[in-house]
Amino acid sequence: MHSEDLLMFLGVAENGNLSRAAVEIGLSQSALSRRISALESELNTRLFYRSGRGLTLTESGHRLIAFAQTIKHTLAEANAALLAPAHQGPSSIVLAAPPTIAKILFGSIGKSLQQRYPGIKMRFKEGLAGHIHDWIASGEIDAAIAYLPENRAFLGAVDVILRERLSFVAPTEFGALPDAFPIERLAEVPMVVPSPSHGMRTRAEAFVAQYSKSLNVAMECDSSVYITRQLVVENCGCTILPVAAVFEELQAGKLQATRLEPDVVRDVAIISGRNRPPIPAQWEVLRAIREVMTGLVEGGLWPDAELAEASPG
CATH class of the missing domain: 3.40.190.10 (Periplasmic binding protein-like II)
Incomplete structure (x- = not known):
């Protein structure tokens, strides 16, 4: 089973029709049908119910589609990362923080990154500590600005800021x-x-x-x-x-x-996501976030906070 097989399977599943999927993928209908049948034989399970009205996913098909969507998303991210000039920075970034930090920080970070990287697509996620730790472990986010737990073994790279x-x-x-x-x-x-x-x-x-x-x-x-x-x-x-x-x-x-x-x-740190490909210009982006946090503390806009000792660059 190759990524191409999963993308073809996903195309058929999303269209629910072999002929439409064949046009979209660029294969003949008979060739696409043979590829799907070969994939079913390799996996030893039926992926679609076939009828005169089209194709519908079996239980096995529903299980496989989540993996196919992940592969499609990962390939798209890799393509964007390799095609984008490094000086333009990332095309997108996903950041998370607990509510108390998000309230102080997200507005300033959004403004700073948008000025540095015009056109960047930013997604901010707010969650309690348990949610954020799960997102870090699963690779759902690029980075978190969060309070450090007592057990830090499961975290990625950590830069304590304040x-x-x-x-x-x-x-x-x-x-x-x-x-x-x-x-x-x-x-x-x-x-x-x-x-x-x-x-x-x-x-x-x-x-x-x-x-x-x-x-x-x-x-x-x-x-x-x-x-x-x-x-x-x-x-x-x-x-x-x-x-x-x-x-x-x-x-x-x-x-x-x-x-x-x-x-x-409590220590507040920038934590890099795990099990997720690094975003383009990641070091520069995280440095920009560090500068925003430092500026808020030095400007008295983060009450009862003091800067930690400088982390090694």
Whole structure:
């Protein structure tokens, strides 16, 4: 079975008709029919049900079509990468980030890359840590700007850009906050946190476990950070977030925040996707993203963040 066989199979499947597919592919109908029959013989399974009204996929055909589409997409990407002059940069890029980072960063990255590479097709994906790690592992994205997990073995290339401090965030009804909120007190107040499968929840539970206590979970929220913020605004509990994620609510007096004691920080890094061919001019693109992140921190537009030590070039 060769890529050409899969592309012909895909052409027939998409048309549902041998004659139309033959015209599109550039073969005679009889030659295409023989090629499809040979592929079925090689795989020892029927791929199509044949009738006077055309062709429909069998169960085996439905399973094979996903692989055929992947091959078609990969070949198209390879063709575009090799034909595009390197100085023009990539024709497309797929970037991912968790909501708190996407809110700060995606607009600035979009503007910067569009100016550097006119005509670039950009796709931004927002997701929680678990989703992003899956996208990295599967090669669904070119790069992610994300918080580094404790276990980094499954990640691709990592470039740590900055460190961001986490804060205790409370509704105004909570009362005045101290200059710093002791971590052990997280066991005493109702908390709005993600479910146990998420890194933030794991870290929060580990914080209070140091003091032989358990986290007081009032609500679990796996939706966007926006929903978590609204639940805290409505006095459903408190949470742990970076200041940048609740900056507007703090400015409007809807929420209040203070640092945790001792300090809790997270590394934010650019992580290259795995199992995905590198995009053209990848080093330059990632450097451009690094420059945007650095500029936001130095300009005070990423609150409670400081630049990490420069990574080796």
